[in-house]
Amino acid sequence: MNIDAFPQLEIVPVTGPITGAVVVPGSKSLTNRAFLVAALAKGESTLSGVLTSDDTVHMATALKQMGVEIETLDATTVTLRSSGKLKAPAEPLFLGNAGTATRFLTAAVALADGAVVIDGDAHMRKRPIQPLVEALTRLGVKVSAPTGCPPVTVKARGGFSGDVVDIDAGLSSQYVSALLMLAACGETAVEVRLRGDHGIGGRGYIDLTLGVMQAFGAKVSQPSDGVWRVERTGYVAADYPIEPDASSCTYLWAAEVLTGGKIDFQMDTAALTQPDAKARDIIMSWPNMPAIIDGSQIQDAVPTLAVLAAFNQTPVRFVGIANLRVKECDRVSAVCDGLNALRAGLAHEEGDDLIVHADPALSGATTKAVIDTHNDHRIAMCFSLAGLMMSGVVIDNPKCVSKTFPTYWDVLESLGVGLKHP
Known part of the structure; x- marks a missing residue:
């Protein structure tokens, strides 16, 4: 129809x-996580079972703007080729109302070199991102979101500093996932700690994030409840099936x-x-x-x-x-x-x-x-x-x-x- x-x-x-x-x-949650982690891995990764929808197209388009090559092999299979680095895009990254893409990329673009603007539609501009902005600031990332919602401007310098960061995830588990995926690309091991009572909604989505990260070579442990230790491994290219x-x-x-x-x-x-x-x-x-x-x-x-x-x-x-x-x-x-x-x-x-x-x-x-x-x-x-x-x-x-x-x-x-x- x-x-x-x-x-x-x-x-x-x-x-x-x-x-x-x-x-x-295919799962939107897994598709966008796999897209990002594969983009941060040097080499060629093939993702099968990929969802093609508004949210995943926004993520793929943004990654292409930052130098990642994405080739569609068939309706549900794509290959990503990456240098393992993200380039600062010539234009703002427009992500519609895709919460996963917006939150994940707000953290990941800290690995680029240059100014990156992350924006969305009128709905996305009402969705809070300030807790993630504050956490990234504590990692030495120059980031601002004047309204507490997108647009977000990141003055990226190719990485971040710090080995411990706390995050208030009361509004979204996506803030935690964004930090975890970034943390594997740190200069040292990084501990991501929940701030508050650990009563986080959507906790299962953090487990999804960890599963994708580990499939691409990351090493993560949980020394205590609400604390994750991410080793300095970066990511390695891999083939990944999406359920x-x-x-x-x-x-x-x-x-x-x-x-x-x-x-x-x-x-x-x-x-x-x-x-x-x-x-x-x-x-x-x-x-x-x-x-x-x-x-x-x-x-x-x-x-x-x-x-x-x-x-x-x-x-x-x-x-x-x-x-x-x-x-x-x-x-x-x-x-x-x-x-x-x-x-x-x-x-x-x-x-x-x-x-x-x-x-x-x-x-x-x-x-x-x-x-x-x-x-x-x-x-x-x-x-x-x-x-x-x-x-x-x-x-x-x-x-x-x-x-x-x-x-x-x-x-x-x-x-x-x-x-x-x-």
Whole structure:
């Protein structure tokens, strides 16, 4: 389906179980980590299972601007050739609303030689980066972000100084990942330490970062909780397979349970290592989901779970989700507003918690809900699930799924889901 021709998309409710075979795109999180680490490795690396989406294209384009050669071998395989150094680009690096690319490159460009400006779209310019800027400053990097959000200017000098850095990761684990990937290129071993109570959301994504780093020759130990010691190894070129995206799987798992269907993923999704893979067990508990769900370690799956909870037998409270307010949009409010568009009073916020007042009678009901996606791919995809069960669900700006799952609507159609222009 040519989504560009559809400013809005109405989901046609299914009349039976959805079935079919799908190919889930590669992990955005792993693709952008592997892109960066391979770019910092001297030699040739081949990445397979690569996701091609808005976020990963922004990362690849920025690396090319800094002298990395990237050759596409097929739809999911690329080769990177690098000197192991990054050159200061002639123009600012524009990264759209790609949080991973923006945070990771803000740290990595300290290894270049010259001024580097990192910028994004209007949404990215509202997403905080000050804790990372402060940490880099403590490593001797000349970096500034006057608003506390992008644009960021780094006056790079080919490296950084210091062997210990602390970071407040309360807003994003990506700050920690950015420092860890940079640290392997230090003049000495570097300790990265969490500041605060170590109650970091998205901690599983740090494990993903370490796995990618180690695949490219880095040596990292954890002498104590909240402390990582990164040896001075640099990176070596390697071939690296990227697993399918667990966050993308959550929509399809939810579609299975809502419709009683069965999807052939053509792989063992239970083997996925990304944090959102842990959401599968919660999804499979529907329509008897837990009364309280801690979303701190499965943040990108929370919108999926919240829409699923609308059709649950009993109410669900989502806790540990404050960080969702500083994602591509304020996802707590966006999901709450979308649920209330389905049916007034279906959800409400209490502080940073989201309470979904389950209503099994929604299945088969009719609504006049136009879902404001806030240009957020996860809002568009999670509310498509409501459209499987209710008539009248319209997704505004459906093409925003291109951020991480460009073929999402095609995949739904291949499973027998009807889509139409409202």
